[in-house]
Amino acid sequence: MADILGAEVDEEGFLVNLGDWNKEIAVEMAKSDDIDLSEEHWDVINFLRNYFEEYQIAPAVRVLTKAIGKQFGKEKGNSKYLYSLFPYGPGKQGCRFAGLPKPTGCI
Amino acid sequence: MATKKFMYLNRKAPYGTVYALESLEVVLIAAAFEQDVSLAFIDDGVYQIVKDQNTDGIGMKNFSKTYHALGDYDINQLFVSAESLKERGLSADDLMPLVYEDEDDDWAEKPSVKIVSNAELKELMSEQDVCLSF
Amino acid sequence: MLHTVNKSVFERNSLQSCLNTIDDSSVILLIEDGVISAAKHTKSALLADLAAAGRVFALQGDVEARGISSKLADNIKLVDYEGFVDLVVEHGTAVSWV
Numbered sequence: 001m002a003d004i005l006g007a008e009v010d011e012e013g014f015l016v017n018l019g020d021w022n023k024e025i026a027v028e029m030a031k032s033d034d035i036d037l038s039e040e041h042w043d044v045i046n047f048l049r050n051y052f053e054e055y056q057i058a059p060a061v062r063v064l065t066k067a068i069g070k071q072f073g074k075e076k077g078n079s080k081y082l083y084s085l086f087p088y089g090p091g092k093q094g095c096r097f098a099g100l101p102k103p104t105g106c107i
Numbered sequence: 108m109a110t111k112k113f114m115y116l117n118r119k120a121p122y123g124t125v126y127a128l129e130s131l132e133v134v135l136i137a138a139a140f141e142q143d144v145s146l147a148f149i150d151d152g153v154y155q156i157v158k159d160q161n162t163d164g165i166g167m168k169n170f171s172k173t174y175h176a177l178g179d180y181d182i183n184q185l186f187v188s189a190e191s192l193k194e195r196g197l198s199a200d201d202l203m204p205l206v207y208e209d210e211d212d213d214w215a216e217k218p219s220v221k222i223v224s225n226a227e228l229k230e231l232m233s234e235q236d237v238c239l240s241f
Numbered sequence: 242m243l244h245t246v247n248k249s250v251f252e253r254n255s256l257q258s259c260l261n262t263i264d265d266s267s268v269i270l271l272i273e274d275g276v277i278s279a280a281k282h283t284k285s286a287l288l289a290d291l292a293a294a295g296r297v298f299a300l301q302g303d304v305e306a307r308g309i310s311s312k313l314a315d316n317i318k319l320v321d322y323e324g325f326v327d328l329v330v331e332h333g334t335a336v337s338w339v
Contacts, residue, residue: 051176054172054175054176055176056168056169056170056173057135057173057176059179060135060138060139062139063176063179063180067179119252119274120249120274120277120307121306121307122273122274122303122307123249123274123303124274150251150252151249151251151274151277154277154308154309157308157309158308159311160307160308161306161310162306164301164306165303165306193283194251194282194283194284195251195280196280196281196283196285196312197282197312201308
């Protein structure tokens with residue numbers, strides 16, 4: 001079984017035990033995707049983690065986009081901005097870095 | 108794609124069977140298709156949105172929290188059978204205060220839950236293109 | 242005997258079937274969706290006499306999960322998993338009304 005910094009991950013790189021997550025794991029996951037996590041990345045990652053804590057699901061991209069725009073300004077509330085941060089998809093890649101399961105409805 | 112009216116009928120209590128969670132997941136997935144979606148809670152289904160659910164003692168995910176996200180998914184018509192509530196000794200105060208933000212009204216928070224009689228529910232169902240029962 | 246009922250009284254007739262055949266020394270433990278029968282509502286009368294005799298139990302975790310802790314009918318006794326085991330030990334034969 002593959003692991004990142006000792007935390008078990010599934011075949012798509014998502015954490016098996018959500019409780020294993022820490023910031024170092026996010027940084028390490030990003031590094032292997034050739035991404036240097038910026039403050040803007042962390043805004044989204046933290047948003048995703050808070051959303052999951054509150055609602056027990058990872059938000060759909062549409063919901064995420066709308067909420068990011070509301071919280072961080074209109075210029076950030078679009079998929080172009082979010083894809084510039086997470087080229088493999090803000091849902092899939094963002095949730096993976098955030099230690100969440102794959103978003104419901106994301107195939 | 109033409110918009111159709113979808114109604115999800117929720118008839119089972121949560122946790123004892125997987126129906127409630129399955130329905131919720133299907134609703135969230137189907138929300139991506141931007142149809143006109145409503146949920147109806149009848150029979151023991153009303154227990155799905157009763158407040159103060161605490162699953163610590165049974166080691167299952169407390170997915171009652173997820174119903175609060177439905178507003179984000181533009182699902183803001185949750186109909187609850189008045190008769191089903193009454194039969195179970197429940198009232199509106201026993202339900203979670205589920206709300207949505209109305210985009211056309213400066214994001215004002217509005218209640219999503221509406222208690223209706225079975226006669227009203229019958230009317231609502233007859234207006235649907237698709238009814239899915241869980 | 243210990244009778245466990247895991248279906249809602251509104252959904253199946255397993256509680257009624259259990260009540261039809263239960264003897265004077267048996268107790269009932271409501272688990273899973275069966276705990277809905279422990280709430281105060283239009284079907285509470287079914288269990289009232291037995292509960293008054295201290296012979297109706299409900300599994301606490303299942304009660305709390307369904308948000309009905311504050312809605313219990315009179316004289317229902319809550320037990321945790323250890324209490325469940327004690328009931329099994331004390332009453333010997335267990336019957337599951339699934």
